[in-house]
Amino acid sequence: MSTRVQMWCMWCGPVGILLWLxxxxxxxxLMPPPKPSWTAQExxxxxxxxxxxxxxxxxxxxxGATLTAPWVAAISTQMKRIEGRYSPLSxxxxxxxxLGILLFVFPVMTMQTAAFRRDRDPSQMLLLNDLAWxxxxxVWMLAALQNVAIGVAAFDDKxxxxxPRWVGYFNIWxxxxxxxxxxxxxxxxxxxxxxGALSWWFVVVVFCAWFGVMFYAMRxxxxxxxxxxxxxxxxxxx
Numbered sequence: 001m002s003t004r005v006q007m008w009c010m011w012c013g014p015v016g017i018l019l020w021l022x023x024x025x026x027x028x029x030l031m032p033p034p035k036p037s038w039t040a041q042e043x044x045x046x047x048x049x050x051x052x053x054x055x056x057x058x059x060x061x062x063x064g065a066t067l068t069a070p071w072v073a074a075i076s077t078q079m080k081r082i083e084g085r086y087s088p089l090s091x092x093x094x095x096x097x098x099l100g101i102l103l104f105v106f107p108v109m110t111m112q113t114a115a116f117r118r119d120r121d122p123s124q125m126l127l128l129n130d131l132a133w134x135x136x137x138x139v140w141m142l143a144a145l146q147n148v149a150i151g152v153a154a155f156d157d158k159x160x161x162x163x164p165r166w167v168g169y170f171n172i173w174x175x176x177x178x179x180x181x182x183x184x185x186x187x188x189x190x191x192x193x194x195x196g197a198l199s200w201w202f203v204v205v206v207f208c209a210w211f212g213v214m215f216y217a218m219r220x221x222x223x224x225x226x227x228x229x230x231x232x233x234x235x236x237x238x
Contacts, residue, residue, distance in 0.1 A: 003226040006074050010218050013071030017211060019064030020104075028057020030111075033133060033195040037188040040122035043129045047118045054115045058108050065104035072097030075150065075214065078221045082157045089149045089156075096146040107136035137194040140181035140203070147175035147210070161228075162221045167213070174210045178203060 025031040034046050047054065072094060079090040110132035114125055154168030183192035184199045191197040 003222055003229070006077060006222045006225075007219075009070035009074035009077075010215070010222060012067045012069075013074075013211065014215060016064040016067030016071065017208075019067065020061050021064075023057040023060025023062075023064060026057075027060060028054045030054070030057065033137075033200065034129060035189075035195055036130075036133070036184075036193050038126075040126040044118070044122040044125040047115050047125060047129075051115050051118050055112065058112050058115070061108050062105060065101050065108070069098060069101055072100075074218060074222075078162050078218060078225075079150065079153045081162050081221075081225065082153050089153045093146050093149040093153075096142045096149070100142050100146065103135060103139055103142065107132040133194050134185065137199060137203070138181050138184050140178035143207075144175040144178045147171040147178075150214075151175070161224060163217055167217045170213055171210070174206055177206045 029050050034043060038046070075097070076087075076090040076094040079093060080087045083090055110128055114128040114132070118125075148171070150163070151168040151171035154163035154165060154171065157163050157165075157168075180192065180198040181203060184194045184196070187193045187196070189196075192199050194200060
């Protein structure tokens, strides 16, 4: 595969995250999230206040989420350099990364459904809001196992030609920090609620840190592959 294509795929990641932030935060006004302790009427008022902003913002969010697919594929491509022909960790990361995109898509579409008929019964709006935010924040297991797959692959890269060992430790550490998301199912207020300091804000910071570290590691790995290809004159890379 051309290193140029891999670079394009890698850059899709930060572009996708940027679009996600623009749509979700600045246009949609969905950060901070609506409080899980809100009444049905308060939830309905939220969707009625900035309806078109939410609709447009969520469309931009969907585009941003989709652009992370090439990023996930690029990570697996580099992991295959470590594993070789038989690459269960690479495929695990690829599969979980693609499923993770659906964890953006389905909750976002549920929010779009709430905004589509903003005059529906408030109890229905409350239900749709819960159906959107509980999986959006609470299904952290896919991302955690994805991190573990990357971490184990990095540990197997004895020479550090693709991912240095510290990238492995960082990914395992990141996976462990997603765990507080489990507690949001039990709390409507406080740090463990879906808008709380640990379940939301802490995880957002950890995710952004992970993305920055992996962008650096991926850029280093792809550039290293290009240099290696030039040295060996491997066909198909330029």
